Amino acid sequence: MSGDGRAESANALLGEIAGVGADRARGGYSRHVFTTAEGELREWFGGAARARGLEVQVDRNANVWAWFGRPGPDAVVTGSHLDSVPGGGAYDGPLGVVSALAAFDLLRAQGFTPRRPLAIVVFAEEEGGRFGVPCLGSRLLTGTLAAERALGLRDGNGDTLADVARAAGHQPAHFGRDEETLGRIGTFVELHVEQGRGLVHLDAPIAVGSGIIPxxxxxxxxxxxxxxxxxxxxxxxxxxxxxxxxxxxxxxxxxxxxxxxxxxxxxxxxxxxxxxxxxxxxxxxxxxxxxxxxxxxxxxxxxxxxxxxxxxxxxxxxxxxxxxxxGAASFDAALRDRLRALLGDAPVLPTGAGHDAAVLARFVPTAMLYVRNPSGISHAPEEFADPADIDQGSADLARVLRSLAG
Incomplete structure (x- = not known):
């Protein structure tokens, strides 16, 4: 929240990080895990979460969590990632994080008190831009990627994940399946900018995800x-x-x-x-x-x-x-239908883009919300979302969180 305690919009929060990781050579942004730019974004998120009274924790696989109230089991979790592909757009990943913060602000302004724990998560290295394997943070958390293999991955300079994680203050020996943290997630909802033109063709601002292709x-x-x-x-x-x-x-x-x-x-x-x-x-x-x-x-x-x-x-x-x-990831059908009804019969879209939600879908009920991208372009500087659609996305996410946790 702002210094005077007022809620901030997702658009304003995007503006706060607009200068971090700008890539002058490629255009767009290059924000790779454990680099200076990604570290600045982690610090920014931690500060923004603490300013809202959220409890910030970093799990054993370098994923960052912010808890609304006491951490506990059966939590309703939302969030996304802050890293990017080389020369990526401003919305892929960060939109889900800033929308989650804005949604929490809206819930607070409404005087909402959750009956289930609520949390925002920022997953590490979703894009695989530095070490080549996507969704590293969620794969390590769930154990779908062996820690031994992950720690031996090398970046373009020949540095291993173990070395750069250690230099960033993490403990590589603790990387691997995290039963305690995974066991806290009761439901996961990820908001993301659409990486295609499905919503443009449907003339709709928001969609619910159906699944992800292999x-x-x-x-x-x-x-x-x-x-x-x-x-x-x-x-x-x-x-x-x-x-x-x-x-x-x-x-x-x-x-x-x-x-x-x-x-x-x-x-x-x-x-x-x-x-x-x-x-x-x-x-x-x-x-x-x-x-x-x-x-x-x-x-x-x-x-x-x-x-x-x-x-x-x-x-x-x-x-x-x-x-x-x-392989193919199908999001929880009952949760999908519940969100669709809650959001006024929102359209349902599949996608060819991978997400941490697809990794978690094997273990917990998972859903995705997509915000319209009028350019239809992603993983490039031309990626875009209209400010009005962004506002609706964060408001719809707040509505979803209120329903699931209230």
Missing amino acids: HGRWRFSFTGQGNHAGTTLMEDRRDPMIPAAEMVGAVRRSAAAVPEARATVGRLVPTPGGTNVIASRVDVWLDARLPEPGDVRELVAEITEDARAAAELEGCRVEVREESYE
């Missing part, structure tokens, strides 16, 4: 022979960039042939990366998503076959590693 990330490592760009004849080369480029084309062709498939190469890193150097290794990351009943792994297998053939033709090798995978 998706995963794979790393293709092509290796050949590094050499001099000016002295090595074309017929003497074993250049891993060639099969890597062939793979990018294969991804587009394979996905275009399967209805509703989405497959993307958004990151390609050559080693050593010099302009006048034939690369010795090229790492390519594939993001693939495919609704049921198709199998996303079948699509990846087809792409892998093409990648292996291209590597062999160039005299190179390729290794493929699955870095993450989430």
Whole structure:
């Protein structure tokens, strides 16, 4: 709340963090876990929560919790994340956090006293922008990602998650499934900016989520022979960039042939990366998503076959590693219908975007609310939500929390 105790809108709260993590090179924001920018956002959230009289706790997996009243079991929890993809938009993640704070302000202004505990959570590294695996905080909390594997993950500088977490003041030895914290969550509701144009087509400001399609990330490592760009004849080369480029084309062709498939190469890193150097290794990351009943792994297998053939033709090798995978996630049907009725028969939308809510959906009743994005663009600076829709989203979230906890 403001210094004089007045409630703050979600739009005003977004303004408070608008300068944190701005990326001058890419545009948008780069706010990755345990970086200076993400640390500033954690501090901001803790201060905003304490100003509202909330009790702030950091769990064993570096997720931040703010409790309205005494922490306890069967809590109604809302929240999202504050990290971003490289050069991401201003709303993906933070909108769910500021809307939760604004919703708590509205409940307080209404004199609401919950009968169930209420909490806001900020999950760590939802986007996987630093260590490549999405939803790290919620996966560690639930035990769907082994702590041993997570702590060994390396960022682009070669630093492990264990090292950077320790440097940020956390205890990596405590990372892993957290029965106590997970056991407190009775219901989870995540508000998020829509990452598509569904609400634009429906001419509606708010929707309730139905589920998330299967998706995963794979790393293709092509290796050949590094050499001099000016002295090595074309017929003497074993250049891993060639099969890597062939793979990018294969991804587009394979996905275009399967209805509703989405497959993307958004990151390609050559080693050593010099302009006048034939690369010795090229790492390519594939993001693939495919609704049921198709199998996303079948699509990846087809792409892998093409990648292996291209590597062999160039005299190179390729290794493929699955870095993450989430099957189809369906949100709790009874909770979905309750929220839809509460919000005036709001439309129901599926999504191809992953969220911490999808991880938690296996363990607790979970729901999502989407706020209209008139640009239809996400994971880019053009991501947007209209201030009036943001206000409605936080008001609707307050209505939901009041119903669930009252």
